[in-house]
Amino acid sequence: MTPRTKEQNEEIRLRRIREILQAAAEVYLDKGILLEIRDVAAAAGLGYGTVYHYYNNKNDLVSDMLYQGLERAEELWVGELSPDGRSDPGGMATASVGEDRSPRSEERVFLRVMGRLREACSVLLHAWERDRALFLACYLGTDQYRMLQPETAARLSPVYRSAVLLPLVSQVEAILVQEAAHASNVQHRAEAERQAEWLLAALAACALPSIRRGTLKGEMEELIRFAAGRGFV
Numbered sequence: 001m002t003p004r005t006k007e008q009n010e011e012i013r014l015r016r017i018r019e020i021l022q023a024a025a026e027v028y029l030d031k032g033i034l035l036e037i038r039d040v041a042a043a044a045g046l047g048y049g050t051v052y053h054y055y056n057n058k059n060d061l062v063s064d065m066l067y068q069g070l071e072r073a074e075e076l077w078v079g080e081l082s083p084d085g086r087s088d089p090g091g092m093a094t095a096s097v098g099e100d101r102s103p104r105s106e107e108r109v110f111l112r113v114m115g116r117l118r119e120a121c122s123v124l125l126h127a128w129e130r131d132r133a134l135f136l137a138c139y140l141g142t143d144q145y146r147m148l149q150p151e152t153a154a155r156l157s158p159v160y161r162s163a164v165l166l167p168l169v170s171q172v173e174a175i176l177v178q179e180a181a182h183a184s185n186v187q188h189r190a191e192a193e194r195q196a197e198w199l200l201a202a203l204a205a206c207a208l209p210s211i212r213r214g215t216l217k218g219e220m221e222e223l224i225r226f227a228a229g230r231g232f233v
Contacts, residue, residue, distance in 0.1 A: 013054075019044045020051055024065045025132035029212055033147050035062065063152045066140065069133035070156065073163040076123055117171045121203060121224050124164075128207055129216045138164055139208060142201040168196040202227055 004012075023044035027035050037058055041051045055061040128135035141160035145153035173192035206223050210216040216223075 016046070016050065017054055019046065020054060020061070021065045021068060021133060024061055025069075025136055028062065028065070028136055029132060037061070059149055059152060062148065063155065065133050066137040066145075066152075066156055067159065069131060069135075069137035070141075070159040070163050072131060072134050073127070073137065074159075076127055077167045114175060117168075117175065118224055120168055120171055121199070121227065122220065124203065125207060125216065125220045125223060128204075128211060129220070132211070135204070135207070135211060138200065139204040141165075142197065142204055165193070165196055165200065168199060169193045172196045172199070199227065 020040060023046075024035065024040045027039045027043050031039065035058055037051050037055070038048055040058075040061065041048045044051070051061070055064070124138070128138070137156070137160065140147060141156065141164060145156050145160075148156075169189070169192045172195045173188050176188045176192055176195075203223065206226060207216055210219045210223070
């Protein structure tokens with residue numbers, strides 16, 4: 001038998017890690033923090049020792065699974081928002097000086113920014129339907145990863161904030177600008193962050209049963225309408 005090349009060994013290693021992390025996400029959805037390495041090995045169809053070859057303990061495994069999910073979250077907003085969530089390539093900003101600020105014009109801008117927020121919710125739900133690890137990273141992030149070890153939470157929280165929370169904050173802020181044109185930017189930003197946190201928590205909590213049932217794809221519009229009915233989007 002011809003020995004494997006270095007490239008082939010690396011391909012096998014990466015494939016094994018993907019299989020382990022995908023299995024870990026499925027098991028975590030079912031068992032949460034009670035997840036054990038043996039459960040992941042069984043779900044991945046791998047030997048118990050194979051998983052331990054890549055991860056020394058379940059905390060390292062869960063941390064890597066969630067971190068990689070958050071890295072993929074950063075890709076969701078490419079072309080939509082800057083990394084800090086403040087750019088406005090899609091026309092979310094309010095009318096500039098000299099532009100039409102009539103009530104009808106203001107209403108059009110408001111409807112546009114509301115539409116952008118609904119689109120952002122749709123982007124998240126579609127991503128969650130495809131990627132269980134990304135969903136779990138968002139779901140646990142809404143509670144600042146309190147269920148995990150402090151060092152894991154400290155590693156994940158800044159990435160969650162930049163990759164998931166801030167893009168939504170900018171869109172909620174655009175709505176608040178339209179609703180209260182005379183409030184200060186500081187007030188807008190603080191309130192926008194608070195409401196974006198509510199929105200993410202509500203969407204993730206509502207999506208969890210659908211993801212576990214495998215029915216999220218068919219229930220996305222209903223979830224967005226539910227959020228809209230509660231004043232989120």
